[in-house]
Amino acid sequence: RPRTGAEIRAAFLDFYEQRGHKPMASASLIPDDPTVLLTIAGMLPFKPVFLGQQPRPAPRATSSQKCIRTNDIENVGRTARHHTFFEMLGNFSFGDYFKEQAIQWAWELSTGVFGLSPQNLVVSVFREDDEAGAIWRDVVGVNPKRIIRMDEADNFWASGPTGPCGPCSEIYYDFKPELGDDGIDLEDDSRFIEFYNLVFMQYNRDAEGILTPLANRNIDTGLGLERMAQILQAVPNNYETDLIYPLIETAAGLAGVDYRGLDAKGQTSLKVIGDHSRAITQLICDGVTASNLGRGYILRRLLRRVVRHGRLLGIDKPFLTVMGEASIALMQVAYPQLLERREVILAELAREEARFLETLERGEKLLAEVLAAKPTQISGEQAFELYDTYGFPLELTEEIAEEQGLTVDLAGFEAAMEAQRQRAKAAAVSIDLTLQGAIDQVTAAAAATAFKGYEALEHPSCVL
Numbered sequence: 001r002p003r004t005g006a007e008i009r010a011a012f013l014d015f016y017e018q019r020g021h022k023p024m025a026s027a028s029l030i031p032d033d034p035t036v037l038l039t040i041a042g043m044l045p046f047k048p049v050f051l052g053q054q055p056r057p058a059p060r061a062t063s064s065q066k067c068i069r070t071n072d073i074e075n076v077g078r079t080a081r082h083h084t085f086f087e088m089l090g091n092f093s094f095g096d097y098f099k100e101q102a103i104q105w106a107w108e109l110s111t112g113v114f115g116l117s118p119q120n121l122v123v124s125v126f127r128e129d130d131e132a133g134a135i136w137r138d139v140v141g142v143n144p145k146r147i148i149r150m151d152e153a154d155n156f157w158a159s160g161p162t163g164p165c166g167p168c169s170e171i172y173y174d175f176k177p178e179l180g181d182d183g184i185d186l187e188d189d190s191r192f193i194e195f196y197n198l199v200f201m202q203y204n205r206d207a208e209g210i211l212t213p214l215a216n217r218n219i220d221t222g223l224g225l226e227r228m229a230q231i232l233q234a235v236p237n238n239y240e241t242d243l244i245y246p247l248i249e250t251a252a253g254l255a256g257v258d259y260r261g262l263d264a265k266g267q268t269s270l271k272v273i274g275d276h277s278r279a280i281t282q283l284i285c286d287g288v289t290a291s292n293l294g295r296g297y298i299l300r301r302l303l304r305r306v307v308r309h310g311r312l313l314g315i316d317k318p319f320l321t322v323m324g325e326a327s328i329a330l331m332q333v334a335y336p337q338l339l340e341r342r343e344v345i346l347a348e349l350a351r352e353e354a355r356f357l358e359t360l361e362r363g364e365k366l367l368a369e370v371l372a373a374k375p376t377q378i379s380g381e382q383a384f385e386l387y388d389t390y391g392f393p394l395e396l397t398e399e400i401a402e403e404q405g406l407t408v409d410l411a412g413f414e415a416a417m418e419a420q421r422q423r424a425k426a427a428a429v430s431i432d433l434t435l436q437g438a439i440d441q442v443t444a445a446a447a448a449t450a451f452k453g454y455e456a457l458e459h460p461s462c463v464l
């Protein structure tokens, strides 16, 4: 059975290609979709197809899609299974096969290709989706105690308040089947990990919230590559798989530490560095540059977090280009663009790291002074000064505060930000007024010229 990340990816794509799916290359992390900042799922490039706005590329498709989820930043290194950057393997049906076939193939792949034992699997279905429950039980033969009904929050997918939507069904791996089939709690992540999510797009929801069956029903799925690697490599978390661990080793080498010998805090720092190094390398590869806006800010935030966690581990020199090189080396076979864009990636990493290091030390000093005063909270002005003068993303200050058991006055931060906006506006207004003054003068001079005729030309008083 497949073991390495590359083998798992290939096995998934082969399985579905053999079943008539067109293999599609991963789309860019920058989506062709104004409603989301980054590609967050394998289905995103196909959203216009699902919404009926574009013709389908084929009746069935399969892909391994690069994704970034910033909503999982806080989870990185804390849970065993969440990343910012990860790869989502998917099989899709555009008005072609539906629920029963999707469920059967997902099971065949999990047990046949990946060799997982049914004793280690649990599935979830949407509370009201009796059809899916019956397929798992009667067609696949899953023990009914291992078919868990879940609420809308977890098991119903919609692309928005109106439009196509439908129930989901997920497959979880059970690390401790010896605990039995009673009282299964899928939220218990010391026992279960979700790895495959099947969406059955079968309704259209109108403005009144009424569901009508779709004529063309679709299948959208996602299987986390790093999660399957964790399971098949029998390691305790995604970070220790071959998809990320080499980066942890690189960072540990730079810091002169040993991952296995570190406490949880140190290991988390290495995990953050490993995770974010992949993310920032891929973001720059796809054309993002660091800034204070949108995607640029996400890149900046991730990158500065890498630098800070490096310092926590004792790395006191610039090291992002080393992490960038290692990330390219690790991912270049699957993503050859990384090699083509190598120079751009390394230059951006070096530039942004240097920019941050210039002020980081002074910012850290300021922060140390603030903390030395033993406040109950970091004030909005302090957080804003760190942001504005020293380049600390607000979330970074929040994170440091949290480590000290403190909070940040977010309302105060917003107020300070707004005050600065007003100052900037006021400055812009005064520039306008100055310009207006010049325009008034010119107009007056022109009027005078017109009035005085040729005489004025001999005495040009025009300020321009």
Ligand code: ATP
Pocket (backbone or CB within 6 Å): 069, 072, 081, 082, 083, 084, 085, 086, 088, 194, 195, 196, 197, 221, 222, 223, 224, 225, 226, 227
């Ligand atoms: P979870 O409940 O664990 O946060 P999810 O339900 O948010 O996962 P989906 O949106 O269903 O995830 O995405 C499909 C699949 O992609 C998941 O089953 C999982 O294998 C993988 N996946 C989702 N989020 C992440 C992440 N942050 N890091 C790594 N893999 C992920």
Ligand code: MG
Pocket (backbone or CB within 6 Å): none
């Ligand atoms: Mg999630």
Ligand code: MG
Pocket (backbone or CB within 6 Å): 154, 194
């Ligand atoms: Mg989930």
Ligand code: MG
Pocket (backbone or CB within 6 Å): 170, 194, 197
């Ligand atoms: Mg899910």
